[in-house]
C-alpha cells in the first residue's frame with residue numbers, strides 16, 4: 001500500500017515529511033517523493049528507491065525549504081516503479097500537486113476525455129489523471145481548490161486517500177478518502193495528514209480519522225473543516241486522543257502483521273477484482289490476458305510453477321482451470337522443474353505464481369521455460385519485481401504488501417486472480433455458458449463479505465486452538481478443491497508453531513497415514529457440503545474409530561459431521577471452486593493462535609525469510 005504524509009505549520013516541512021515517510025516504510029514501497037512550498041515557490045523531489053535516496057536527492061538539489069509539504073511512498077499498482085511514476089504528480093500547469101494511495105478504476109476513460117481537451121501525461125499512473133481532472137474543473141468552473149476536488153472525486157470510481165496543494169491557495173491542503181485510510185494530526189498551530197498516525201504521533205496524539213466519502217480542508221489559523229464529498233454537507237470533526245504506541249499503529253492495532261494481513265483479506269480480495277470484474281455486464285477486463293487470449297486457449301497444456309503457499313494456490317488453479325477450461329494443467333514445484341530437464345516447448349503456457357516476485361527457483365523455472373519456447377505468464381504481488389519483469393505478460397494481485405513471513409492474503413488473492421483468469425479464458429473459449437460465467441462472477445463478487453463472516457468466528461477458533469496448541473503432530477485432510485487447502489493449512493501450522501503437520505488428500509489415509517492416527521493426533525478435516533462430502537464423512541468415521549480428535553470445517557448448518565467431530569467451524573455456503581478462499585481462513589487463524597500460545601515469533605519464524613531469493 002502507498003503511504004502519504006502532509007504537513008502545514010511552523011516546522012521545517014522537509015524533516016517532518018521525511019521522518020513521516022520513514023515511519024510508513026513498513027507498508028512496503030518501491031519509490032518515494034515529496035513537494036515543498038517555501039512561501040514563494042514549489043520544489044518537487046521524487047525517486048525510484050528508498051526514502052533515504054529521496055532525502056539525499058532533495059538535499060543535493062537544496063529542495064528542502066518550506067513549512068508546507070506533501071510526501072509519498074509508492075506501492076505501484078499502475079505503472080512500474082520509476083522516477084516519473086513516483087508521486088507527487090503535478091497538473092499540466094504545475095499549479096496543483098497531489099499524492100494518492102489507492103486505485104482509480106475509471107482512470108482510462110477520464111484520461112481519454114482529458115487528452116481530448118488537450119491535457120498531456122508524462123506518467124502511466126491513474127494519479128496523474130486525477131490531478132489534471134481537478135485542474136480542468138477548477139479552470140472550467142472557475143472554482144476554488146476544495147470545490148474542484150469535490151467535483152472531481154464525484155466523477156471517480158475506485159479507492160483513494162489524497163492530499164492536494166494549489167500554489168494559488170498556498171495557505172491550505174485539501175485531503176479526502178474513499179477506501180484507503182487517512183488520519184489528520186491536530187497540533188498547536190500545525191496540522192499533519194497521513195495514511196496512519198505513525199508519522200505524527202511524535203508531535204501530537206490528537207487525531208481526526210476521516211470516514212470513507214469525507215474530505216477536509218486544513219488551513220493556517222483555521223479549524224479543520226470536514227465535509228461529505230457527495231453532498232458537501234459539513235461534518236463536525238471528531239478529535240480522538242491516541243494512546244497507541246508506534247508499533248501498534250504500524251500493525252493497525254493488531255498484535256502482529258500476520259493477524260493484520262489475515263484481516264485485510266476481504267479488502268485485498270476486493271482490490272484484486274476491483275476494476276477487473278464487471279459482473280453486471282458479465283465482463284472480465286484483464287489486459288495481460290486479453291493480449292494473449294489465443295496463446296492461452298490454444299495451449300496444449302498449462303504448467304503452473306511456484307513454491308510454498310504459491311504452489312498450493314497453483315494446485316487450486318489446476319482444479320479451476322481444468323474445470324472451467326478443459327485444458328490439461330500440471331503443477332510443478334519450481335525447484336524441481338528447473339532441474340529435471342522438463343519436456344516443454346512452443347504451444348505450452350507456463351504460469352508462474354509468486355507473492356514476492358523474487359523467489360529464485362520460480363525465476364529460474366521461468367527462464368528455463370522461456371528458453372524452450374513456452375509462453376510465460378506471471379502472477380505477482382509486487383509490481384516491477386524480477387518475476388514480473390521476466391515474464392512475457394502477467395497480472396498483479398492487489399493484496400498490498402505482505403509483511404508476515406507466513407503468507408495469507410497472498411494465497412487468497414492468488415486464487416481470486418486465477419479464478420478471474422479462468423473466467424476470462426472460458427469466455428473466449430466458450431467452455432462455460434454466459435449464464436455460468438455470470439453466476440460465477442456474482443459468486444466471486446460475494447466472496448469478501450463471506451470472508452468477513454468467517455473472520456467473525458475468531459473467538460471460536462481461538463478457543464479450539466487452546467485445546468491443541470500442545471500437540472506435537474497433526475494431520476490436515478481435504479478432497480478436491482480443498483486438498484490444496486489441507487496442504488496450505490499444514491504449512492501454516494508447521495512454519496509458525498513448529499508443530500509437525502502434514503496435509504493429505506482425505507482418501508489417502510488408508511494408504512499409510514492412518515497408521516499414525518491415535519488420541520495424540522489432532523486431525524483437521526475440510527468437510528464442506530460441496531465436493532465429495534459423503535466420502536469425507538466416511539474418512540472422518542475411520543479417523544474417529546481410532547480415537548483421534550477431529551476439528552472439522554463444515555458448511556453452515558451441517559449436522560452430520562457435527563455429530564462426529566470434536567469441534568466444528570461453520571463457514572457460509574459458497575460455489576465449490578471458491579471454497580478454498582473461505583476454508584483457508586480458519587486454518588490461518590488456528591495456526592496463528594496455536595503459534596502465539598506456544599510463544600513463537602509469528603511474524604518472523606525461526607529459519608525462514610519472507611522471500612527466498614537464493615537456492
Ligand code: AGP
Nearest residue numbers: 308309310354355356359406407
Ligand atoms: C508461505 O507461508 C511461505 N512464506 C513460503 O512458502 C512462500 O509461499 C514461498 O517461499 C513462495 O514465496 P513467493 O510466493 O514469494 O514466491
